[in-house]
Amino acid sequence: MRAFRIAAYDAPPELVEFDLPPPGPGEIRLKIEACGLNFADLLMARGRYQERPEPPVTLGMEMAGTVSALGEGVTGLTVGDRVAAQNSHGGLAEEANVRADWCVRLPDDMPASDAAAFQIAYGTSHVALDYRARLQPGERLVVTGAAGGVGLTAVEIGALMGAEVVAIARGEEKLEVARQAGATHLIDARSLDIREQIKALGGADVVYEAVGGDLFTQCFRATNPDGRILAIGFASGEVPQIPANHLLVKNLTVIGLYWGGYRVHRPKVLTDSLAQLFRWYEEGRLHPRISQQFPLDRAADGLEMLRLRKSTGKVVVTVP
Structure with a gap:
């Protein structure tokens, strides 16, 4: 089969052919139809x-397709089932072996491309805002990187949960x-006074922060007492340093989130979240935005789109 993989860390990924072994105990063989790309794929390659x-390592963390074989001991799935699956790698290929308990059946009318764009982006935002930050209706939610694959879902879910959403993104097109995803207020990330603009709106109750660097600092300083700051990622490449005295004085809470970590120590958090998200999708309340398909x-072109931050929404790779 064909797969897009790296031979060593920091080596350029290449499309190669190799033989995939049969699925092991507890695994299914997935015939992949689509794979969503994430900034984490760039980090994985390095x-x-x-x-x-x-x-x-074959890159690609979230995939969708059809079950083509079952490993020993697999129950609850059958050959021919359409599923979405999430793993740290393996999705940019024609086939993959994936743990059965990391698979979720798809709604009947959900295209594979939507499913591949769905899990990590929507899952990260829903677990962050609902399970971790306990976002409440009427609270002011600030989202950085608000037009990216993950940030856009935070805007959409935050609005769905009744928050007043402030979106920070670069340029009028992304804003x-x-x-359109539900933001009430828009701030250009190129502004020099982001802190002041947030405070003029009344300050942030919850910050969904995926960029890091100076943008994290400005949002941190604009957060209201008792506010919560979700550390989602550091797309700028700069990990912020947090002044603990400010946490104390303003009673702030900084909350880390690594969505994939729940696969191991509390998988029910993810399965419950995805079940709710799929219900919202079936009700027409969530609309995955796919900006490009390759x-x-x-x-490689899709990953370059992410590296240059040219995408608005998800980038998806399709597998014939």
């Missing part, structure tokens, strides 16, 4: 992600995308 499987042999 060996800078939280998980570091031994190379060679318009965030407005075939498997152009997966």
Whole structure:
């Protein structure tokens, strides 16, 4: 089969052919139809992600397709089932072996491309805002990187949960995308007075922060007493340093979130969250935005879109 993989960390990914072994105990063989790309794939290729499987490694963390074989002991799934699956790697390929308990059946009318764009982006935002930050109706939610694949879902879910959403993104085009997803207020990330603009709106009750660097600092300083700050990621490449005395004086809470970590120590958090998200999708209340789709042999182009931050919404790789 064909797969887009790295032979060593920091080596350029290549499309190669190799034989995939049969699924092991508790695994299913997935015939992949689509794979969603994430900023974490870029970190994985450089060996800078939280998980570091031994190379060679096939990139791609979230995938959707059809079950084609069952490993020993698998129950609850059958050959022919359409499922979405999430793993730290393996999705940019024609097939993958995935743990059965990391698979979720798809709604009947959900295209594979939507499913591949759905799990990590919507799952991260829902677990962050609902399970971790306990976002309440009427609270003011500030979202950085608000037009990206994950940030856009935070805007959409935050609005769905009744929050007043402030979207921060770069440029009018991206801000318009965030407005269409439910943002009430728009701030250009290139502004020099982001802190002052947030405070003029009444300050932030919850901050969904995926960029890091100076933007984190400005949002941190604009957070109201008793506010919560979700550390989602550091797309700028700069991990912020948090002054603990400010946490004390303003009774702030900084909350870390690594969505994939729940797969191991509390998987029910993810399965319950995805069940709710799929219900909202079936009700027409969530609308995955796919900005670009690339075939498997152009997966490198999709990753470059992420690296240059040119996408608005998710980038998806399709597998014929």
